[in-house]
Amino acid sequence: MRKQEGVVMADFEWYRSFCAIYRFNSVSEAAKARMMTQPAMSQHLAALEAEVGEPLFTRTTRSMVPTERGKELYSQLAPLIESLEETTMRFQSAATPSPTMIKIGAAHEFFAEKILPQLHALDICTLSQLGTADQLLEWLKGDALDLIVTSQRVHSAGIEYVKLMEEEFVLVAPSQLQVPPLTDAKQKEEWLSAQSWISYGLELPIIRRIWREHFKKRPLLRPVHIIPNLHMILRAVEQGAGLSVVPTYLIGSSVTEGRSQLIFEELKVSNEIFMAYQTKHKHLPSLHTMMTRLRENI
Numbered sequence: 491m492r493k494q495e496g497v498v499m500a501d502f503e504w505y506r507s508f509c510a511i512y513r514f515n516s517v518s519e520a521a522k523a524r525m526m527t528q529p530a531m532s533q534h535l536a537a538l539e540a541e542v543g544e545p546l547f548t549r550t551t552r553s554m555v556p557t558e559r560g561k562e563l564y565s566q567l568a569p570l571i572e573s574l575e576e577t578t579m580r581f582q583s584a585a586t587p588s589p590t591m592i593k594i595g596a597a598h599e600f601f602a603e604k605i606l607p608q609l610h611a612l613d614i615c616t617l618s619q620l621g622t623a624d625q626l627l628e629w630l631k632g633d634a635l636d637l638i639v640t641s642q643r644v645h646s647a648g649i650e651y652v653k654l655m656e657e658e659f660v661l662v663a664p665s666q667l668q669v670p671p672l673t674d675a676k677q678k679e680e681w682l683s684a685q686s687w688i689s690y691g692l693e694l695p696i697i698r699r700i701w702r703e704h705f706k707k708r709p710l711l712r713p714v715h716i717i718p719n720l721h722m723i724l725r726a727v728e729q730g731a732g733l734s735v736v737p738t739y740l741i742g743s744s745v746t747e748g749r750s751q752l753i754f755e756e757l758k759v760s761n762e763i764f765m766a767y768q769t770k771h772k773h774l775p776s777l778h779t780m781m782t783r784l785r786e787n788i
Contacts, residue, residue, distance in 0.1 A: 505567050507534035508546065512564045514647075515553040522647040523769045575773065591615040592776045595626040596639040599720040600763070603739050605639070608787045614779055630766060636777055638766050639784070650772065651764040652781065655788055657737045659696050660758045662750050664730040669753045678754055679705045686732035688723050689713035696735045699759045724750065737761075 510520035511531070521531040539546050546560035556564065591614070596605055598620045609616065619626075619635060623642040629635045631646065643651050661682075663669065672678045679701075689697055694709055701709040714732055717723045723734050724741070728749040744750045765781055 501534075501537070504534045504538040504541075505571060507531050508538050508560075509564060509568055509571055511535060511547065511554055512556055512560065512568075514645075515555070517554060519645075519647050523650075525770065591617055592637060592780050593617045593619070593635045594637045594639070594780065595619040595621060595629055595635040597622070597626075597641075599737075599740060600639060602721070604788050605784070608783065611787065612780070612783055614776055614783075616780075627766070630768065633768075636767060636771060636774070637780055639763060640766055641761050641763055643762070643764055643766075648769050649766055650769050651766045654763045654765050654784060656760050656762055657739060658758055658760050659700070659735050659737050660741075660755060661700070661733060661753045662724065662727050662736050662741065662745075663733045663753045664727055665748050665751050666730065667733075667751070667753075669751075672754075675705060678757070679707075682733070682754075683710060687711050687713045688715045688717060688726050688732045688734040690716075690718055690720065690723065692716060696759065696761070700735060700757055703759055704757050 507520065507524065507526070510524050511517055514520045514523060517531050517535070518528050521528045524531070535546070542559065542563070544559050545557055546563060547554040547556055549555075594605070594616055595618065601618065601620055605618075619629060621629070623640045623644075626635065626638040626640055627642070627644055627646065627649070630638050630649065639654060641657070663685075670681060672681060687697065689695070689711075692713075694711060694713070697711065698709055701707060715726060717726060720736055720740055724736050724744060726732070727734050727736075728744060733753075741750070741752075745752055765784065767777055767781075771777055
């Protein structure tokens with residue numbers, strides 16, 4: 491706590507700790523992210539609440555729930571702190587040589603379709619690893635990767651997520667399949683349930699979401715093929731092996747050249763794609779550069 495002419499001045503670190511608690515809804519998780527002790531984090535919050543004159547959070551057994559005053563303060567502070575941190579990062583970038591390489595991870599299909607075509611335009615070297623969302627997160631936490639692109643936002647101490655884009659999933663079928671002109675949702679569900687399906691996994695990822703969002707029930711499907719690769723799934727559909735669900739960015743010429751067809755196009759779902767990184771690396775110039783390039787080109 492600092493004093494100036496007898497007046498108590500709020501410390502900038504109090505604000506940073508408050509914003510971290512707000513984002514994580516937890517003092518302990520915020521402390522880990524800021525690499526502080528939990529008592530020190532609690533002291534920052536207590537000092538700021540004393541300065542404000544009222545509670546900023548309601549404490550529950552599981553989380554810290556912001557009060558209306560807390561929400562108001564966060565909306566005012568967050569953009570200011572982000573701006574100051576970006577300015578700090580620019581100073582660091584000018585004074586410190588950037589690492590020559592950034593380690594990036596993504597799913598095979600997303601990397602091939604969205605990141606690989608951009609590599610020639612990057613002014614930074616990359617080391618890429620491809621894997622599932624669970625694998626990517628573990629590699630990120632273990633410092634094997636600096637940045638991952640993932641569709642799963644899993645709460646984990648010290649990991650921050652930034653939305654990159656939305657992907658849209660649609661139903662795709664063999665081009666030769668005769669699809670009846672159905673308009674009733676129940677009839678569509680019955681017809682689709684009677685078809686052969688190809689799935690990414692036994693748990694029917696994305697297929698299950700389509701059923702829940704559009705038919706308000708779980709799908710009673712037993713896929714004829716499990717293929718954990720979206721490119722191969724699309725190829726199997728083209729060869730007549732069954733129906734499936736794929737992202738629109740993957741379809742490309744498959745539909746326009748008549749190798750497959752979109753069916754019941756209104757039965758689609760959207761999925762958010764995030765960039766994730768460790769909070770402790772947030773100000774690395776190379777990380778900031780890579781994230782900016784991905785935002786601009788994807």
